[in-house]
Amino acid sequence: xxxxxRGGMSRQLPVAPPLAGxxxxxxxxxxxxxxxxxxxxxxLLQVIDRPFLQxxxxxxxxxxxxxxxxxxxxxxxxxxxxxxxxxxxxxWANPQELPSDGIQRFMLAQALGWTPDDFExxxxxxxxxxxxYLRRQMTPEAAQRILDLRTPGVYPQREYKRYxxxxxxAAQVLGVTNVDDVGQxxxxxxxxxxxxxRPGQRRVIKDRRGRLVRELxxxxxxxxxGELTLAIDQRIQYMAYRELxxxxxxxxxxxxxxxxxxxxxxxxxxxANLPSYNPNNRAGLDPRGLRNQALVDVFEPxxxxxxxxxxxxxxxxxxxxxxxxxxxxxxxxxxxxTIRDFRNYGDLDLAGILxxxxxxxxxRLALQLSDTAIWEKYNQLGLGQSPGTGFPxxxxxxxxxxxxWSRSERAALSYGYGLSTSALQLASAxxxxxNGGERLPPSLLRLSEPPKGxxxxxxSVANDLLDVLETSVxxxxxxxxxxxxxxxxGGKTGTVRKTGQQGYIADAYRSVFAGIAPISDxxxxxxxxxxxPKAGDFYGGAVAAPVFSSVTGNALRLLDVPPDHEVE
Numbered sequence: 001x002x003x004x005x006r007g008g009m010s011r012q013l014p015v016a017p018p019l020a021g022x023x024x025x026x027x028x029x030x031x032x033x034x035x036x037x038x039x040x041x042x043x044l045l046q047v048i049d050r051p052f053l054q055x056x057x058x059x060x061x062x063x064x065x066x067x068x069x070x071x072x073x074x075x076x077x078x079x080x081x082x083x084x085x086x087x088x089x090x091x092w093a094n095p096q097e098l099p100s101d102g103i104q105r106f107m108l109a110q111a112l113g114w115t116p117d118d119f120e121x122x123x124x125x126x127x128x129x130x131x132x133y134l135r136r137q138m139t140p141e142a143a144q145r146i147l148d149l150r151t152p153g154v155y156p157q158r159e160y161k162r163y164x165x166x167x168x169x170a171a172q173v174l175g176v177t178n179v180d181d182v183g184q185x186x187x188x189x190x191x192x193x194x195x196x197x198r199p200g201q202r203r204v205i206k207d208r209r210g211r212l213v214r215e216l217x218x219x220x221x222x223x224x225x226g227e228l229t230l231a232i233d234q235r236i237q238y239m240a241y242r243e244l245x246x247x248x249x250x251x252x253x254x255x256x257x258x259x260x261x262x263x264x265x266x267x268x269x270x271x272a273n274l275p276s277y278n279p280n281n282r283a284g285l286d287p288r289g290l291r292n293q294a295l296v297d298v299f300e301p302x303x304x305x306x307x308x309x310x311x312x313x314x315x316x317x318x319x320x321x322x323x324x325x326x327x328x329x330x331x332x333x334x335x336x337x338t339i340r341d342f343r344n345y346g347d348l349d350l351a352g353i354l355x356x357x358x359x360x361x362x363x364r365l366a367l368q369l370s371d372t373a374i375w376e377k378y379n380q381l382g383l384g385q386s387p388g389t390g391f392p393x394x395x396x397x398x399x400x401x402x403x404x405w406s407r408s409e410r411a412a413l414s415y416g417y418g419l420s421t422s423a424l425q426l427a428s429a430x431x432x433x434x435n436g437g438e439r440l441p442p443s444l445l446r447l448s449e450p451p452k453g454x455x456x457x458x459x460s461v462a463n464d465l466l467d468v469l470e471t472s473v474x475x476x477x478x479x480x481x482x483x484x485x486x487x488x489x490g491g492k493t494g495t496v497r498k499t500g501q502q503g504y505i506a507d508a509y510r511s512v513f514a515g516i517a518p519i520s521d522x523x524x525x526x527x528x529x530x531x532x533p534k535a536g537d538f539y540g541g542a543v544a545a546p547v548f549s550s551v552t553g554n555a556l557r558l559l560d561v562p563p564d565h566e567v568e
Contacts, residue, residue: 066199066200066201068158068159068160068199068222069196069197069198069199069200069222069223069224069225070085070087070160070197070224070225071085071160071162071177071181071195071196071197071224071225072194072195072196072197072224072225072226072227072228073085073227073228074174074187074188074195074227074228074229074230075227075228075229075230076229076230076232076233076234076237077229077230077231077232077233077267077269077446078233078234079229080234081165082164082165082166082170082174082230082232082234083162083163083164083165083174083188084162084163084165085160085161085162085163085181086160086161086163087140087158087159087160087161088137088138088139088140088143088158088159088160088161089137089138089139089140089142089143089144089156089157089158089159090133090135090136090137090138090156090157090158090159091112091133091134091135091138091143091146091147091154091155091156091157092131092132092133092134092154092155092157093123093131093132093134093153093154093155094130094131094153094155095123095126095127095129095130095132095153096127096130096153097152097153098123098151098152098153098154099151099152099153104149104151105119105120105123107149107151108146108149108151108154111145111146111149112134112135112146134146134154136159136179137159137161137179143156159181160181161181162176162177162181162188162279163280164176164279164280166234166237166238167278167279167280168241168276168277168278168279168289169237169238169241169272169276170232170234170237170241170271170272171273171276171277171278171279171289172185172186172271172273172276172289172290172291172292172293172294173186173187173230173232173271173292173444174186174187174188174279175187175188175189175190175392176188176279176282181196182196183195183196185290185392186292186391186392187228187230187391187444189392190390190391190392191226191228194225194226194228195225195226195228196225197222197223197224197225197226198222198223199222200218200219200220200221200222200223201218201219201220202218202219203218203219228445229445229446230268230444230445230446231262231265231267231268231269231443231444231445231446231447232268232269232270232271232444233269233270233558235558236260236269236270236551236554236555236558237269237270237271237272239270239551239554239555239558240258240260240270240271240272240551241258241272241274241276243258243547243550243551244256244257244258244272244274244528244547245274247530247543247544247546247547248274248530250535251511251530251533251534251535251536251537251538251543252533252534252535253530253531253532253533253534253543254531254532255273255274255275255288255293255530255531255532256272256273256274256528256529256530256531256547257272257273257274257293257294257297257423257527257528257529257531258270258271258272258294258423258526258527258528258529258547258551259271259294259423259424259426259427259526259527260427260524260525260526260551260552260555261427261428261431261440261442261524261525261526262523262524263431263434263435263440263516263522263523263524263525264435264440264450264522264523265440265443265447265450265451266428266431266440266441266442266443266447266451267442267443267445267446267447268424268442268443268444269524269555270551270555271292271294271295271424271444272294273289273291273292273293273294275288275289276289277289277290292391292393293423294422294423294424295387295389295391295393295394295395295422295423295424296393296394296395296422297395297422298395298397298398298420298421298422299420299421299496299498299510299529300416300417300418300419300420300496300497300499301416301419301420301421301426301494301496301512302415302416302417302494302495302496302510302512302540303357303359303415303416303492303493303494303495303496303512303540304416304426304492304493304494304512304513304514304527304540305378305413305414305415305416305419305494306353306354306357306362306414306415306416306492307354307433307465307468307469307492308377308378308381308429308430308433309362309366309374309377309378309413309414309415309416310350310353310354310362310365310465310468311377311432311433311457311461311462311465312369312373312374312376312377313365313366313368313369313373313414314350314461314464314465315377315457315458315461316368316369316370316373318368318369319365319368321350321464322349323349323350323365324347324348324349325347325348325349325353325358325360325361325364325365326346326347326364327341327344327345327346327347327348327353327358327360327361327364328344328346329344330343330344330345330360331360332360332363332364334363334367334407334408334411335406335407335408336408337408339359339360339363339408339411340359340360341356341358341359341360341361342356342357345358345360345361348361350468351467351468351471351472353365354468354469354471354472354492355471355472355474355477355478355479356478357478357492357493359415362411362414362415363411363414363415365414366410366411366413366414367407367410367411369410371402371405371410372402374410374413374414375399375401375402375413377456377457378399378413378419378429379399380439380454380455380456380457381428381429381432381439381456381457382425382428382429382439382441382454382456383397383399383419383421383425383429384396384397384398384399384419385397387422387424387425387428387441387442388441388442389424389442389443389444390444391444394422394424395422395425397419397420397421397422397425398419398420399419400418400419416494416496423527423529424442424527426514426527427442427514427525427526427527428440428441428442429456430514430515430516430525430527431525432456432457432462433457433462433465433466433469433516434466434516434522434525435453435462435522436459436462436463437455437456437457437458437459437461437462438453438454438455438456439453439454439455439456440453440454441454466490466516466519466522467490467519468490469490469491469492469515469516469519470488470489470490470519471490472490472491472492472493473489473490473491473515473545477541478493478539478540478541479491479492479493479513479540479541479545480541480545481541481542481545481546481549482513482515482541482545482546482548482549482552483549484517484549484552484553484556485553486553486563486564487517487518487552487553487556487561487563487564488517488518488519488520488564489515489516489517489518489519489549489552490515490516490517490519491513491514491515491516491545491548492513492514492515493512493513493539493540493541493544493545494510494511494512494513494514494540494544495509495510495511495512495538495539495540496509496510496512497509498510498531498532508532509532509533509538510529510530510531510532511529511530511533511538511539511540511542511543511544512527512528512529512530512540512544513526513527513528513540513541513544513545513547513548514526514527514528515548515552517552517556518556518561518564520564523556523559523561524552524555524556524559526548526551526552526555528544528545528547528548528551529544530543530544530547
């Protein structure tokens with residue numbers, strides 16, 4: 001029976017618990033959902049968001065880099081360079097990428113010319129930033145020696161630096177640029193937009209450390225700045241500066257100015273100033289040297305105004321060319337002021353008045369005119385007005401309006417007191433005497449053709465005054481040291497008291513000479529002013545006239561002006 005039960009029993013397979021199938025289904029669903037999400041995300045990224053992601057990736061690797069443009073060159077009238085831009089390299093660093101290795105940091109500091117302490121202090125100051133300058137405007141060779149150290153985090157930047165071949169000789173006229181090559185003074189500032197040029201742009205790929213991987217192409221080419229051609233002749237400029245410096249040193253003066261104009265065009269052939277400075281090395285710069293005194297500073301011109309006042313006297317019709325004036329006893333009282341000559345010169349004609357520089361003679365003639373006659377003539381000659389050169393800070397000078405002028409003020413105006421002028425304005429006024437009565441506006445830039453002159457003096461009076469000016473530098477006159485061998489020249493000396501905040505300064509003078517050469521066919525007008533000579537002589541004929549003679553003689557030869565056949 002038991003055996004039958006055993007034989008009758010059938011074998012049964014184990015049955016899976018009900019939950020096992022549920023787990024499998026759950027996992028399968030999760031896998032399917034995850035796969036769907038993943039596929040959806042991939043589709044979203046690769047299809048829908050692809051442009052956005054690509055732009056974001058490009059933003060982290062694609063860069064638009066500036067291509068520096070070099071500043072336009074400044075040349076003299078003959079094409080000789082006065083200001084040029086040379087390629088330089090600026091080194092910068094990302095402080096967060098600099099190595100922590102002390103030896104590498106020490107070698108970098110040493111190559112830069114810094115002490116380790118200075119280097120570490122600078123890095124610490126910029127540690128939270130990704131940019132700091134290491135050295136600005138290095139020569140490519142010097143920069144490459146530092147780059148050869150292969151210090152991580154150190155990068156080059158290509159730039160341009162301004163260089164002035166003439167150095168201190170024409171510093172105030174040209175001006176300077178700053179470390180970013182932007183004009184700060186002089187013509188560099190006046191013509192900044194024209195000289196600066198336009199930077200270009202290129203597209204590049206860089207890695208996360210800012211290193212160039214590949215250049216993709218130029219978006220916009222760099223456009224160099226325009227070239228500026230000055231009226232200055234570098235040969236005459238060097239000579240003028242040399243002679244001016246020698247005179248300032250010889251007479252222990254505070255400084256000096258020389259301006260030379262082309263008598264036919266008004267172009268500035270030379271403009272020298274002292275004190276000066278070296279624009280290529282501004283260490284220890286004297287701020288006084290920055291000013292272009294010839295254009296910016298003004299002074300009472302004194303006796304050099306007498307020929308110009310005499311033009312008004314002759315044009316009035318009240319006085320003829322042969323008039324003789326009694327200057328005795330050498331002094332006169334007007335409005336409780338005393339006017340004096342150096343001594344009693346007695347009777348003087350017009351040439352004698354200029355030759356002896358008689359204040360009495362000029363005053364007696366001027367007081368015969370209308371109240372405004374001399375003022376009107378000075379105004380026609382451009383005094384008290386802007387020279388119009390466009391130079392930053394150019395002075396207009398001072399020519400007070402003739403409102404209720406006293407007799408003493410009218411007299412003072414005739415011998416150069418009571419007004420102020422720059423050296424350039426004075427030279428421009430003298431072009432009217434040299435150019436048949438037409439004043440020429442001064443130009444610092446070379447002109448393609450002569451400008452139209454401004455009528456200021458009648459031609460006959462201008463020609464008469466040229467003869468008078470030649471007499472005033474005769475062999476026995478106070479201006480005899482202005483004479484030039486082989487050429488007929490003319491001019492007028494001036495010795496002017498300096499003014500300060502409290503009025504005239506005791507024993508302080510400016511020595512002035514204004515002249516024209518050659519008188520036979522005027523080519524140049526030159527004004528020389530020596531500021532406060534202290535070594536004994538201070539008269540214009542002794543201090544400024546010899547500078548005129550030397551510079552004018554050499555300039556006439558450089559300009560191939562033939563000598564006069566007959567010179568007294």
